Amino acid sequence: MAESGFKSYVDIAEKEHKRNEKLTEAYKKVYKQPQQELEGHLLPGEIAIAHSKKVIKYSAHDDPSKGISGTLVCTNFRVTFITTEKPKYDLVEINNSLLAPQDILLNNVEHVYVEYRNKRKKLTPGSKVKDGIERLELHCKDFRIVAFNFKLTIKGEEKTIIKAILHHAYPANVTLLFAFDFQHNQDVNAIISTPLYRNHRDWMESLKRCNNDQSWRVSSINENFTVSPTMGAYMVVPKSLTDNDLSNIVHQYMNDRIPQWCWSFVNGCSIVRSSELRSESEVGGQMEVKFHAAIQSTGSESRNIRVIDLSKQCPNPIQIQQSFIKLRNLCMPASESEYWESDGHWFSLVHNSKWLHHVNTMLSVANDVCMWMN
Numbered sequence: 001m002a003e004s005g006f007k008s009y010v011d012i013a014e015k016e017h018k019r020n021e022k023l024t025e026a027y028k029k030v031y032k033q034p035q036q037e038l039e040g041h042l043l044p045g046e047i048a049i050a051h052s053k054k055v056i057k058y059s060a061h062d063d064p065s066k067g068i069s070g071t072l073v074c075t076n077f078r079v080t081f082i083t084t085e086k087p088k089y090d091l092v093e094i095n096n097s098l099l100a101p102q103d104i105l106l107n108n109v110e111h112v113y114v115e116y117r118n119k120r121k122k123l124t125p126g127s128k129v130k131d132g133i134e135r136l137e138l139h140c141k142d143f144r145i146v147a148f149n150f151k152l153t154i155k156g157e158e159k160t161i162i163k164a165i166l167h168h169a170y171p172a173n174v175t176l177l178f179a180f181d182f183q184h185n186q187d188v189n190a191i192i193s194t195p196l197y198r199n200h201r202d203w204m205e206s207l208k209r210c211n212n213d214q215s216w217r218v219s220s221i222n223e224n225f226t227v228s229p230t231m232g233a234y235m236v237v238p239k240s241l242t243d244n245d246l247s248n249i250v251h252q253y254m255n256d257r258i259p260q261w262c263w264s265f266v267n268g269c270s271i272v273r274s275s276e277l278r279s280e281s282e283v284g285g286q287m288e289v290k291f292h293a294a295i296q297s298t299g300s301e302s303r304n305i306r307v308i309d310l311s312k313q314c315p316n317p318i319q320i321q322q323s324f325i326k327l328r329n330l331c332m333p334a335s336e337s338e339y340w341e342s343d344g345h346w347f348s349l350v351h352n353s354k355w356l357h358h359v360n361t362m363l364s365v366a367n368d369v370c371m372w373m374n
Contacts, residue, residue, distance in 0.1 A: 038082070045076075045178075046076060046178070049164045050161040051071055051072065052158055052160070053071045053154065055072040055081070056151075057147070061145075064147075069083065071083070073161075074161050074164040076178055077105070079103070079104040079106065079138070079165060106165070109140060109170075111139040111334075112124075113138075114162065115134055115136075115137070116130070125166055126166075129163050198233065199234070207261075212264045212298070214239075216237065219234065221247065222235060227246070228258070230255045231258075235260055237260070238294035248287070249290070253277060254276055257274055259291055269372075269373040276311065319354075323354045326349075327353045330349050
């Protein structure tokens, strides 16, 4: 009798189905978002955008074997590293109500470097992120350099998280920053005790604390920022000057920044700051004399006003910024070879950055001011 040609595929299909279920479960387990680890750590409105598991975090110029393993997560607010291990290296930790020790604020990221097998590259917003990245290095504005190794990471996860960091660390508009999505519905001054000097009361309390409320007053002439768009809503000026006087004087100064009281010593001597007079002003000199006379009347008549032109004695903001960038580059070398190249004459390079010179100059001027006030 001939054998039957019928063949049952029920058992084969059932085995295939169970196999697919196991693969799907394993896939979900590997690629799922680390929600359990993030629970309780995210701020209201903070969203986990990308993550990479089995990442090793370590000191930038150290051996990855001395690092700690964990999950690297990029949110719309920060880059956070989730781990149960304790660091094996000495790294400055920052811990407050918003950031944990392993967190890096997105707007604290200055530069992003990646390393392939035989190549190191600096990434900028819009850069193409290629496969094969083994290492990520974040250079922060607070002089931290943090490195992450992806050799054990699932392929593709490193690209996703690096793209997320590049996109969210360099927003095209300041209004896209995380904080702008959450605005207080109530007055900030009502929920915090720290004076922000955005109201009349804070300035008056400061005057009373310095025992100077009898000779100075708080003017609300700029409450709507119509008189001077670059100054605060409230100005502390001599009582002898009326708001009408201020309206006539304000446009004689650069950027409409008239002399403004800052602080007073116990002997009645006060610090007043302003921008310089406009060079094209015809009545600026007369207005300045009037303002100086008003300031003179607030303190001891025996003490003359001393004017310090900071533009001549101190470096300007551009010089300070250039010097700071040079110092930061020396403290945060882009590569290990760059570090060793500068190591032999590092102190000379710091000196040539003029940062110490600028700091010394400004401290000297500040010391002179203190001596004159005493």
